[in-house]
Amino acid sequence: MAGKVILNRAIYRLILASCVRFANARIPEEEWGEIYGILIGYIDKHKNIIITEAYPITHTMQKQFLLKVSYDNPDYVDAALIEEDAYTRDPPQFIVGWFHSHPGIKVMFSSDDIRNQLGFQTNNPYAFGIVFNHVRLLRQVEIALRKGDPEIPLKNDVGFKIFRLKDPSKGTQASYVEVDFEIQDVSITPEFIEEAKNFVGDVTRLLPTGDLVQFTKENMEQQKAKVTEIYTGTEAYIKTLVKKGEISRIESVIESQRKDMERLILPMDNDFRQLSELMRYVEYKERGKSINGMNLLMKEWNDFTTQIKEDFQKLKTRY
Numbered sequence: 252m253a254g255k256v257i258l259n260r261a262i263y264r265l266i267l268a269s270c271v272r273f274a275n276a277r278i279p280e281e282e283w284g285e286i287y288g289i290l291i292g293y294i295d296k297h298k299n300i301i302i303t304e305a306y307p308i309t310h311t312m313q314k315q316f317l318l319k320v321s322y323d324n325p326d327y328v329d330a331a332l333i334e335e336d337a338y339t340r341d342p343p344q345f346i347v348g349w350f351h352s353h354p355g356i357k358v359m360f361s362s363d364d365i366r367n368q369l370g371f372q373t374n375n376p377y378a379f380g381i382v383f384n385h386v387r388l389l390r391q392v393e394i395a396l397r398k399g400d401p402e403i404p405l406k407n408d409v410g411f412k413i414f415r416l417k418d419p420s421k422g423t424q425a426s427y428v429e430v431d432f433e434i435q436d437v438s439i440t441p442e443f444i445e446e447a448k449n450f451v452g453d454v455t456r457l458l459p460t461g462d463l464v465q466f467t468k469e470n471m472e473q474q475k476a477k478v479t480e481i482y483t484g485t486e487a488y489i490k491t492l493v494k495k496g497e498i499s500r501i502e503s504v505i506e507s508q509r510k511d512m513e514r515l516i517l518p519m520d521n522d523f524r525q526l527s528e529l530m531r532y533v534e535y536k537e538r539g540k541s542i543n544g545m546n547l548l549m550k551e552w553n554d555f556t557t558q559i560k561e562d563f564q565k566l567k568t569r570y
């Protein structure tokens with residue numbers, strides 16, 4: 252029988268980010284959505300299943316409503332395209348499993364999930380399903396199936412489990428078992444869990460449910476306006492100083508204003524650094540547009556900050 256499922260830190264972060272994108276502190280809990288995606292990989296000589304890539308495919312804005320990816324669905328076409336491309340790799344790769352979120356809900360297979368898993372496992376006996384609940388990660392508790400039932404405390408829990416049907420020939424009556432996994436390039440320490448929790452915060456702040464490029468552009472324009480305001484304010488103040496004959500103060504005024512400006516530029520620089528990772532974690536259909544658009548924004552921001560820093564330098568000698 253199959254060995255364990257092996258993923259890596261980037262795939263873990265992608266799945267976590269795509270779950271949190273539609274279920275986070277900025278969204279009222281009754282509007283939390285579930286996400287669905289597919290996993291590409293291959294089986295190694297030890298019968299371990301190596302996940303090489305994860306693709307978020309779609310989401311719903313309704314809890315406990317599983318998306319069905321059927322042949323007439325555009326999402327199915329996406330999955331087919333992804334798999335076609337994966338076959339051409341070395342070693343040839345294919346859809347090894349799927350992932351979906353149970354935001355704030357117990358990590359388990361529902362009867363819909365079993366039906367969906369049957370679709371995967373009938374074609375490929377090794378196929379598995381990842382169920383992710385980021386609330387489990389954040390609170391380190393096993394959420395009870397029913398409200399009021401006790402929660403079980405957890406330690407260093409990554410927020411997901413992997414399942415496979417015991418005997419798919421039993422159809423929708425099949426029971427499921429947990430599948431062992433390993434995140435190969437990390438050890439699951441309290442530090443790793445802390446890092447993952449912080450990442451949830453970053454995703455909540457930076458990855459909107461809607462258009463990432465538009466959302467980031469608005470944030471960037473706001474920062475640009477604030478930075479420009481500091482520059483024009485400084486320039487006007489220097490002109491006053493010149494008029495008053497207080498030229499000796501110019502240098503220190505520029506210096507303190509330059510620091511204020513840096514304090515505005517730095518957080519946006521950091522955001523863009525994180526966004527260069529997050530822009531790849533959107534749904535498959537958004538990916539191309541997201542990466543292109545974000546690269547253009549990053550260039551625009553870099554050009555802007557380089558220019559305004561130069562202009563600031565020039566202020567020192569201009570008057």
Ligand SMILES: [Zn+2]
Binds near residue numbers: 317351360
């Ligand atoms: Zn489910």
